[in-house]
Amino acid sequence: MTRRIPASTIRRLSHYLRSLEDLGREGGETVSSEELANRGQTTAAQVRKDLSHFGSFGKRGLGYRIDELRERLRQILGVDRVWKVALVGAGRIGSALFEYPAFESRGYECVAIVDSDPQKIGARWGELTVQGPDEIERLVAELGVELVILAVPAQAAQDIATRVVRAGVKGILNFAPIRLKVPPTVPVEDVNLVMQLEALSFAITQHGSGA
Amino acid sequence: MTRRIPASTIRRLSHYLRSLEDLGREGGETVSSEELANRGQTTAAQVRKDLSHFGSFGKRGLGYRIDELRERLRQILGVDRVWKVALVGAGRIGSALFEYPAFESRGYECVAIVDSDPQKIGARWGELTVQGPDEIERLVAELGVELVILAVPAQAAQDIATRVVRAGVKGILNFAPIRLKVPPTVPVEDVNLVMQLEALSFAITQHGSGA
DNA sequence: TTGTGTGAATCCCTTCACAGCG
């Protein structure tokens, strides 16, 4: 049904959904593409074009009904349901994510925590107990884990990735600074803070010397 | 000197620099654009085009000298020096970043930590002491802070951003889920994990229904 | 009149192809 959608469009859709929330207006009211555009860094035409890829659910002369648009965006992004997530790596990054409130409120439920450090195995994190790495396959299968957040050191990441994919995981949010080799059917999102810092230092350096 | 460089190019340059490191070869040897391409998700032509924006420092018939290319990439990205960073927000994310080893090894030096929680103020983190938010302007000025990592709750983020920019900060790595309003001369990089999770759930959802 | 939906035009990034240098 949907054509090939570029990643930039998805990022914007995610942004529109966020914008709807802090709009401070009732669900029955409407928003215009113009308004949505002002909240992201984009244009009204871009908003309409983005949405038009998925059907036409705006009202001419009025705009988009907020609750309708929200529901539609949730469907498109696939967040109109709960995703079961396993956290692999119970270090600093792992614990930061575990406590991250936006996480659960957006429909991502952490159902398992795994770490290889014997000191951590058995520890209670809220309702969960940290499990050893041997348990991964069983946990994925028994709990129906669909997403894995991979927050382990680089040298351990590929092995874990291979194993969880084989166990049936459908997507990976990867914090390890390596390019994971997984089948093309399993999407991987890389979180790369060094890259983002370098984008900053580049922008600053260019700005100074360029102008 | 340099033209308008798209963000995608910068991301790739950052990647090339990383690839040079885990190439496991001496600095005096050479790499071809082909090899570099195989390590990123790109093509040989793309590598050459990316590099050509900044001059021609490859040798025809041979490739690029590794140490020369590394030095050049560092210059381009602005990481051929140490950047002084202040960490604002000493919560989970903050502590994760503080401990992140890649951080310091890439030339980003954390020179100050700030938090508004009275329980945290005064705590020792390595060589540093957590400071109160009133100190921000003074710290930025006295320590010559150039980058700020903003890891505070959304409602506090804009205020901090405005203040550190006024105090002379040149760039911000923003973990708060809002779009910061800052002058166009101050680049902001947003770290948005929810967006990345949504990109995953979109990809998985589409994959299942589309094919 | 207002604001959507959408072909057409534009712009920009990527890829191609090859001249040219080592």
Added chain:
DNA sequence: CGCTGTGAAGGGATTCACACAA
């Protein structure tokens, strides 16, 4: 030869502009 550097061609995403519906 081998591999870079780069104009030219190609493809995709953004922007424009306007018909049309409420």
